[in-house]
Amino acid sequence: MGMKGGGDADLHEIDRFGRGVGWIAYPGETMERASHAVAVPNEERDTDDVWVFDPVDAPGLDDLLSELGTVAGVVVGLDRHKRDCAEIATRHDAPVYVADWMTGVADELDAPVERFGSRLADSGFEAFRIRDSSVPPWQEVGFFDGETLIVPESLGSASYFRGARERLGVHPMLRLTPPTEALSGLNPEQVRVGHGVGISDRAAIAVEDALSGSRRKAPGLYAKTLRSAIGI
CATH class of the missing domain: 3.60.15.10 (Ribonuclease Z/Hydroxyacylglutathione hydrolase-like)
Incomplete structure (x- = not known):
């Protein structure tokens, strides 16, 4: 498709x-x-x-x-x-x-x-800036009600977001500058993302793993993306 x-x-x-x-x-x-x-x-x-x-x-x-x-x-x-x-x-x-x-x-x-x-x-959700930048152009707001964390773009579970052994991954464009300050320490019970299926099991760990491994796993993710693009 x-x-x-x-x-x-x-x-x-x-x-x-x-x-x-x-x-x-x-x-x-x-x-x-x-x-x-x-x-x-x-x-x-x-x-x-x-x-x-x-x-x-x-x-x-x-x-x-x-x-x-x-x-x-x-x-x-x-x-x-x-x-x-x-x-x-x-x-x-x-x-x-x-x-x-x-x-x-x-x-x-x-x-x-x-x-x-x-x-x-009156939704019960706190709203917070995840990113507000001109390079790359990116304005993103996250939502958290104490249990459910909604991240529209910076985190995802679609294949092109995820590096090795990641359940959630940082967006490929943000791998070198992950939104650690905005998303660390929230301890959600579940995460919902704008690309892919959400995480309901050990969600807080999945978020922290994605953020902490973002830069380290970037080369592998980019290589996987390139192999997919050229059909290797």
Whole structure:
């Protein structure tokens, strides 16, 4: 299928846990673009609020979300992850949430936009900068509620992220400058990523291993990528 899937999407569920679910809309693509939804109790109404992170649309998605509750917001976690946020937000009459320090994102979304700072509205998630740089161009916000850590891009489990014996790996472009300060010491119970299946077992160890081995395992990862590209 190639790096990014085309044609008809085929919803593939991943990362099911008590309050949420993830999915990959094009299971055969190399990028393994993953999306997530987390339900949060709303004391003022009978249904839970559902927060949708970096979604790629697919048939059956609305039914999947309705199992969790009512969509309260759709979240852009990376400046390049506009994906299908506006379309899904519009269908559910919800705004798209963008970090108040992100630039060049809100104007490209054909939907109402809400800004957020250190907390993602009433979602229960703290929001923090993972990276804000011009070289390479990269604006990424992470989310953590004390149990679940959501990392849109800096960490992933897709094959092209992972070096030898890694369950999670640092993005190839950040291997020499891993986001150690932003992501160390959080001790999550589970990690959800924007590319690949999440980690629910010994998640904190997987994060620390990815960060500590990022530079050391970079040459092996780059060699693996090159071999794959030239078909060796």
